[in-house]
Amino acid sequence: xxxxxxxxxxxxxxxxxxxxxxxxxxxxxxxxxxxxxxxxxxxxxxxxxxxxxxxxxxxxxxxxxxxxxxxxxxxxxxxxxxxxxxxxxxxxxxxxxxxxxxxxxxxxxxxxxxxxxxxxxxxxxxxxxxxxxxxxxxxxxxxxxxxxxxxxxxxxxxxxxxxxxxxxxxxxxxxxxxxxxxxxxxxxxxxxxxxxxxxxxxxxxxxxxxxxxxxxxxxxxxxxxxxxxxxxxxxxxxxxxxxxxxxxxxxxxxxxxxxxxxxxxxxxxxxxxxxxxxxxxxxxxxxxxxxxxxxxxxxxxxxxxxxxxxxxxxxxxxxxxxxxxxxxxxxxxxxxxxxxxxxxxxxxxxxxxxxxxxxxxxxxxxxxxxxxxxxxxxxxxxxxxxxxxxxxxxxxxx
Amino acid sequence: xxxxxxxxxxxxxxxxxxxxxxxxxxxxxxxxxxxxxxxxxxxxxxxxxxxxxxxxxxxxxxxxxxxxxxxxxxxxxxxxxxxxxxxxxxxxxxxxxxxxxxxxxxxxxxxxxxxxxxxxxxxxxxxxxxxxxxxxxxxxxxxxxxxxxxxxxxxxxxxxxxxxxxxxxxxxxxxxxxxxxxxxxxxxxxxxxxxxxxxxxxxxxxxxxxxxxxxxxxxxxxxxxxxxxxxxxxxxxxxxxxxxxxxxxxxxxxxxxxxxxxxxxxxxxxxxxxxxxxxxxxxxxxxxxxxxxxxxxxxxxxxxxxxxxxxxxxxxxxxxxxxxxxxxxxxxxxxxxxxxxxxxxxxxxxxxxxxxxxxxxxxxxxxxxxxxxxxxxxxxxxxxxxxxxxxxxxxxxx
Numbered sequence: 001x002x003x004x005x006x007x008x009x010x011x012x013x014x015x016x017x018x019x020x021x022x023x024x025x026x027x028x029x030x031x032x033x034x035x036x037x038x039x040x041x042x043x044x045x046x047x048x049x050x051x052x053x054x055x056x057x058x059x060x061x062x063x064x065x066x067x068x069x070x071x072x073x074x075x076x077x078x079x080x081x082x083x084x085x086x087x088x089x090x091x092x093x094x095x096x097x098x099x100x101x102x103x104x105x106x107x108x109x110x111x112x113x114x115x116x117x118x119x120x121x122x123x124x125x126x127x128x129x130x131x132x133x134x135x136x137x138x139x140x141x142x143x144x145x146x147x148x149x150x151x152x153x154x155x156x157x158x159x160x161x162x163x164x165x166x167x168x169x170x171x172x173x174x175x176x177x178x179x180x181x182x183x184x185x186x187x188x189x190x191x192x193x194x195x196x197x198x199x200x201x202x203x204x205x206x207x208x209x210x211x212x213x214x215x216x217x218x219x220x221x222x223x224x225x226x227x228x229x230x231x232x233x234x235x236x237x238x239x240x241x242x243x244x245x246x247x248x249x250x251x252x253x254x255x256x257x258x259x260x261x262x263x264x265x266x267x268x269x270x271x272x273x274x275x276x277x278x279x280x281x282x283x284x285x286x287x288x289x290x291x292x293x294x295x296x297x298x299x300x301x302x303x304x305x306x307x308x309x310x311x312x313x314x315x316x317x318x319x320x321x322x323x324x325x326x327x328x329x330x331x332x333x334x335x336x337x338x339x340x341x342x343x344x345x346x347x348x349x350x351x352x353x354x355x356x357x358x359x360x361x362x363x364x365x366x367x368x369x370x371x372x373x374x375x376x377x378x379x380x381x382x383x384x385x386x387x388x389x390x391x392x393x394x395x396x397x398x
Numbered sequence: 399x400x401x402x403x404x405x406x407x408x409x410x411x412x413x414x415x416x417x418x419x420x421x422x423x424x425x426x427x428x429x430x431x432x433x434x435x436x437x438x439x440x441x442x443x444x445x446x447x448x449x450x451x452x453x454x455x456x457x458x459x460x461x462x463x464x465x466x467x468x469x470x471x472x473x474x475x476x477x478x479x480x481x482x483x484x485x486x487x488x489x490x491x492x493x494x495x496x497x498x499x500x501x502x503x504x505x506x507x508x509x510x511x512x513x514x515x516x517x518x519x520x521x522x523x524x525x526x527x528x529x530x531x532x533x534x535x536x537x538x539x540x541x542x543x544x545x546x547x548x549x550x551x552x553x554x555x556x557x558x559x560x561x562x563x564x565x566x567x568x569x570x571x572x573x574x575x576x577x578x579x580x581x582x583x584x585x586x587x588x589x590x591x592x593x594x595x596x597x598x599x600x601x602x603x604x605x606x607x608x609x610x611x612x613x614x615x616x617x618x619x620x621x622x623x624x625x626x627x628x629x630x631x632x633x634x635x636x637x638x639x640x641x642x643x644x645x646x647x648x649x650x651x652x653x654x655x656x657x658x659x660x661x662x663x664x665x666x667x668x669x670x671x672x673x674x675x676x677x678x679x680x681x682x683x684x685x686x687x688x689x690x691x692x693x694x695x696x697x698x699x700x701x702x703x704x705x706x707x708x709x710x711x712x713x714x715x716x717x718x719x720x721x722x723x724x725x726x727x728x729x730x731x732x733x734x735x736x737x738x739x740x741x742x743x744x745x746x747x748x749x750x751x752x753x754x755x756x757x758x759x760x761x762x763x764x765x766x767x768x769x770x771x772x773x774x775x776x777x778x779x780x781x782x783x784x785x786x787x788x789x790x791x792x793x794x795x796x
Contacts, residue, residue: 008406008507028539061534063460066542068534069489072782073651082647082667085783086495089485091467097484101499108506109406136459136466141426144464249480253471269480384470385483 008109010230012240012394015044016352020188021221021340029065029121033074036222036345037117041078044226044236048079051226052111055086055102057095057118058344063133065121074117089344091137092293093380094118096248096347096387099225103246103389106227118348119222130218134343137381139254151215151294153255153382155207158296160261162209165311167299169209173200174317175295176213176338179331182324183338185366190219190340214295216335221342223349230397239359240394244278244373246387247271253384266386267304267377274375274388275306282306285390286371287329287357289350291379292337301377302330305388329368332357347378347387354391406507408628410638410792413442414750418586419619419738427463427519431472434620434743435515439476442624442634446477449624450509453484453500455493455516456742461531463519472515487742489535490691491778492516493621494646494745494785501644501787504625516746517620528616532741535779537652548691549613551653551780553605556694558659560607563709565697567607571598572715573693574611574736577729580722581736583764588617588738612693617738621746623753628795637757638792642676642771644785645669651782664784665702665775672773672786673704680704683788684769685727685755687748689777690735699775700728703786727766730755745776745785752789 017039019032027035033056041048056071067073068087075085088098095118102116122130131151135144138153161167177197183189195213203212226236233240249269252258259265275281288307292298302313307328316322322330333339333353336346354374356362376389415437417430425433431454439446454469465471466485473483486496493516500514520528529549533542536551559565575595581587593611601610624634631638647667650656657663673679686705690696700711705726714720720728731737731751734744752772754760774787 030539060460060466062458062531063466065538066534067538068458068461068487069536069651069779069782070487072488072648072778073537075648076651076655076782081649082664084495084498084646085488085648086499086646087487089466089468089487090470090483097482100482101484104503104506104508108502108508110502110506133460136464138467139471140463140465141428248482248484250470250473250483251479253467253474257474266480380470381467384467384474 007107009107011103011106011243012228012230012233012397013225013243013355014228014233014236014240015040015226016355017043018188018223018349018352019221021219021342022190023123024220029061029067029119030073030077032121032220032222033117033119034077037074037078037115037224040224040226046236050113051080051083051115053084053105053114054080055088055098055116057088057098057347059089059091059094059120060133060136064125090385091380092343093347093378093385093387094344096378097385099348099351100246100248100387102227103243106229112232113228115224115226116348117222117224118345120342120344121220122218122342123220143254151207151210154294154296155210156255157261158209161296164262167314169201170197171314171317172214172295173197175292175298176200178323179292179335179337182332183334185363186333186339189334189338190217191338210294216293216337216341219340219342221340221345221349223345223352225348225351233394233397240397241355241358242392242394244280244390244392245274246389247273247277248387250385251383253381255382264300264304264379264383264386266383267301270386270388271305274390278390280373280390284373285375286373287332287368288375288377289331289353290377292331292335293341298330305377324366324368332366332368350376350378351389358391358393405505407505409501409504409641410626410628410631410795411623411641411753412626412631412634412638413438413624414753415441416586416621416747416750417619419617419740420588421521422618427459427465427517428471428475430519430618430620431515431517432475435472435476435513435622438622438624444634448511449478449481449513451482451503451512452478453486453496453514455486455496455745457487457489457492457518458531458534462523488783489778490741491745491776491783491785492742494776495783497746497749498644498646498785500625501641504627510630511626513622513624514746515620515622516743518740518742519618520616520740521618541652549605549608552692552694553608554653555659556607559694562660565712567599568595569712569715570612570693571595573690573696574598576721577690577733577735580730581732583761584731584737585761587732587736588615589736608692614691614734614739617740619738619740619743621743621750623746623749631792631795638795639753639756640790640792642678642788642790643672644787645671645675646785648783649781651779653780662698662702662777662781662784664781665699668784668786669703672788676788678771678788682771683773684771685730685766686773686775687729687751688775690729690733691739696728703775722764722766730764730766748774748776749787756789756791
């Protein structure tokens with residue numbers, strides 16, 4: 001079986017926009033999506049009606065706000081009618097799966113300009129209800145109905161991983177410490193407070209061994225990117241970013257169905273295909289934005305993407321190599337953990353952050369020096385869906 | 399702005415499957431989707447792992463059943479991992495928008511075999527809750543929150559249309575009478591009772607002028623089709639059906655935002671593009687499956703698709719031309735009105751019906767004689783999304 005693309009065009013990102021992630025009490029789902037989309041459109045200096053197709057990632061507009069048909073809503077208010085509007089859903093990977101559809105639309109030669117947005121408005125529901133809604137990303141009948149929530153799922157993974165590979169509670173905390181540090185430098189992050197290992201260890205227990213500071217927040221937010229064929233990119237921007245590859249893979253929806261609780265095979269498949277398609281290897285990656293919904297998820301991602309070998313991620317954290325300035329900066333904007341997790345928007349927001357890093361536009365202290373190649377990684381549920389995208393500077397585009 | 403596709407391959411349908419639509423009290427969302435998908439796979443004689451990508455249309459898995467991430471669920475249980483799984487949502491047009499993504503995946507030359515499913519499990523919620531969930535397809539903040547439901551929206555359209563074009567209450571009833579008659583011949587239809595104009599006029603008032611028999615039922619069901627490049631279609635089937643074109647367009651999400659309450663511009667745009675792309679005209683169409691969520695919707699569709707001129711649809715019904723055997727058979731399986739409306743599945747189920755008609759496989763009394771070209775038409779919300787697909791017999795495929 002061959003999942004690789006028979007591409008007709010190179011694909012470039014020619015405009016990006018994002019709202020800050022956080023609690024946007026005064027902005028609706030539609031307003032968030034419009035704000036992000038309009039910044040992307042303004043950046044690329046296009047008219048809305050140049051956009052031929054609009055994809056939007058959104059996980060649970062219905063359950064969070066009552067609003068389905070989200071792509072039509074946003075396309076309408078952006079003034080893009082009659083362009084086709086397509087909402088894509090794959091739980092917390094919704095934004096990146098939407099991005100991949102946009103990538104395919106350009107790579108195939110079918111279109112010359114498409115927009116990919118992602119949006120989620122999560123904070124209008126009460127307390128535990130958001131956690132209940134998010135359990136729609138797991139196997140509802142065989143996991144959620146028996147009472148497990150996502151903190152519980154990832155706690156089981158963490159326990160097993162600590163048992164198999166000797167990861168310590170302190171090492172796990174270092175993921176959060178690093179991401180909060182990066183978040184403190186990012187004006188658009190949801191959580192900007194710096195924390196220590198001790199803060200993590202003293203924070204309230206959520207699902208043993210995971211504590212409050214091991215879990216990402218529930219955020220409102222939106223992001224948008226514009227895609228065009230690489231050979232037309234300079235019409236829109238002086239700093240086009242090339243999409244080297246974008247690959248998606250699936251695995252069992254349930255955690256109990258997995259081959260190995262400590263490995264996300266979907267991540268491994270997607271990464272292997274993304275590296276093959278872009279003719280790059282993990283050693284080429286200058287920085288990565290990975291899916292750290294819980295601290296343990298970042299450990300798995302780092303290994304399953306091939307950025308280090310299995311069971312060796314903790315060492316990178318002990319040596320502080322994943323900080324900006326280290327050998328392999330991870331989650332330079334704070335990741336889901338500190339920059340926030342507006343589920344349908346997150347995959348697109350990761351792309352926006354990678355584009356800004358590759359353009360050299362990140363704020364002081366946050367810029368990865370000389371970054372040429374960045375990777376983004378997004379996970380739906382506990383690993384049923386994974387998407388890996390490799391981006392590179394577009395200097396080679398004439 | 400050009401929305402037409404730069405195609406690399408012709409696209410053929412090489413296998414179809416569908417569950418009956420109705421109240422499936424003993425089958426879950428997953429079981430319905432599997433049943434339909436497995437029949438399509440069996441029909442094409444493929445192994446599941448030949449499928450390179452799986453698209454699924456589903457409107458509100460979250461609100462109806464708690465389950466989002468529906469594509470990953472179905473892909474997993476079909477044994478297709480690690481193939482990419484993509485859920486597409488566009489309200490009641492979810493299935494047809496998913497179909498269009500599958501069509502694009504093949505037309506672009508990116509893939510050689512993709513599956514497109516559609517599924518909805520709607521009857522597990524209580525009474526009016528389904529109507530509330532469906533209101534997520536309109537502009538929630540500016541329409542639903544003020545109390546209007548879909549029967550109300552379509553009642554406003556019907557009133558305006560009756561005022562503008564002199565449509566009578568009796569003529570409107572004839573749409574339902576014809577669709578129930580067709581449904582009575584279809585063993586997979588949700589409603590199989592024949593009704594008279596008098597039955598419609600005596601049925602309970604839902605939203606003036608619409609009565610119970612003007613409204614489609616709320617159904618459970620699933621459908622699936624397999625797509626391949628036309629020049630490979632004979633590997634899978636002796637009766638491939640060609641997708642001449644598949645076009646999608648958007649309009650305002652709200653009814654109050656429309657240019658004209660009695661015309662769905664999204665249908666007009668999609669139809670005009672679909673005819674242009676397939677180099678066919680409305681006169682070439684032998685039968686049509688159109689979106690008749692309410693009787694008035696079928697009247698609008700018939701006109702906006704160009705199958706007759708504006709304001710003239712009622713005449714076709716007076717002359718009984720839309721019955722099987724008439725000049726222009728419409729909704730040969732009973733349509734949404736009688737065959738049922740499992741919202742995410744409906745757009746795919748329409749394709750399944752059109753394929754069976756073009757293959758000459760419809761049951762006795764239901765077959766459109768000599769059908770060579772069929773059209774399907776799907777609407778999301780009150781007309782924010784429309785998709786038009788033109789199918790033709792694949793005799794020309796070598």
